[in-house]
Amino acid sequence: MGCDGGTIPKRHELVKGPKKVEKVDKNAQLAAKWKYCALSQEKLRRPIVSCELGRIYNKAAVIEYLLDKTAERPNTEVASHIRGMKDMKELNLTDNPEWEGERRNAKGDRYEDMHCAMFICPVVGLEMNGKHRFCYLQTCGCVFSDRALKEVKTEICHKCGDPFKEEDIVVLNGTKEEMEKLREKMEERRAQAKSKKPKRNKVAETASKLSESKDATGTSPVDLPGGRPAQNGSESGQSAVAGPSGSSSSSKGAKPSAAKRSIQETEKSEAFKSLFTTHSSAKRTKAQMSNWVTHTPYHF
Structure with a gap:
């Protein structure tokens, strides 16, 4: 079949050589890292x-992943080290004034700069497009370029003023070697946190044991001034508790009866007594009363 009509086949048409290795476009690779979520794409x-490894995510995508890890999603290996939102840090980014985003008309009638980024460094003004190294601080979440941190050396954040250390600097979308170092630091921090947790549990266990012992034996005995301990239910304990207050059971019983006395029986002036409905001046005669009058009227 073929080669009719005087056609002469060439060598590359007859001999099949090894397939060429497909090269990844660097611009597309940088855009995938710096313009798209690492989990949901x-x-x-x-x-x-x-x-903690420096990957960038949309917060909504991470929350969906944590709520339902059984769902089939691509790139779940990227978020396998995330245990909860405590392992994440919200980034405080600076917008790029030259970024048009979805407002621009992609008609193909003008040059489109693929390296134009959504965010920039607030100190130097470099665009966060992958060509320059960027970092963020774990203390406040502010994002800066590595050049800004090297040129302006300080222990205070350039944007918000919070103090930080060199250990708090995390590289965004770093190389494999940088990712391995960050992973080692992450594992060390988690191991230290696990070693501290049992100590707190021991304190809680001792407190619970003390509370259980108190519930089983009752409240702790109260020492009397004479040196003898007073147990619960004893007369000496009751007198010791009632002594400082200066009142006995008989005096406590007399207080409610005194509170129930009416105002008319108290030794007050007639003007003061006339303010209340129990006074004789507030009562009506049968001629003044009608069917709609309430039991204790407050006006005439």
């Missing part, structure tokens, strides 16, 4: 968070 939209 959607465009980055605020709020944007980052993990």
Whole structure:
């Protein structure tokens, strides 16, 4: 079949050589890291968070992943180290004034700069497009370029003023070597946190044992001034508790009867007594009363 009509086949048409290795476009690779979520592969939209390894995510995608880890999603290996939102840090990013986003008309009639990024460094002004190294601080979440941290050396954040240390700096979308170092630091922090937890549990256990012992034996005995302990239910304990108050059981019983006395029986002036409905001046005669009058009227 073929080669009719005087056609002459060439060598590359007859001999099949090895397939060429497909090269990944660097611009597309950088755009996938810096413009799209590492978990859902959607465009980055605020709020944007980052993990301890420096990957960038949409906060909504991380919450969906944590709520239902059984769902079939692509790139779940990227978020396998995330245990909860405590492992994430919301990034405080600075918008790029030259970024048009979805407002621009992609008609193909003009040059489109693929390296134009959504965010920039607030100190130097470099665009966060992958060509420059960027970091964020775990204390406040502010994002800066590595050049800004090297040129302006300080222990205070350039944007919000919070103090930080070199250990708090995390590289965003770093190389494999940088990711391995960050993973080692993450495992060390988690191991230290686990070693501290049993100590707190021991304190809680001792407190619970003390409370159980008190419930079983009753309240602790109260020492009397004479040196003898007074147990619960004893007359000496009752007198010791009632002594400081200066009142006995008989005096306590007399107080309610005194409170039930009417105002008319108290030694007050007639003007003061006339303020209340129990006074004789507030009572009506039968001629003044009608069917709609309440039992204790407050006006005539």
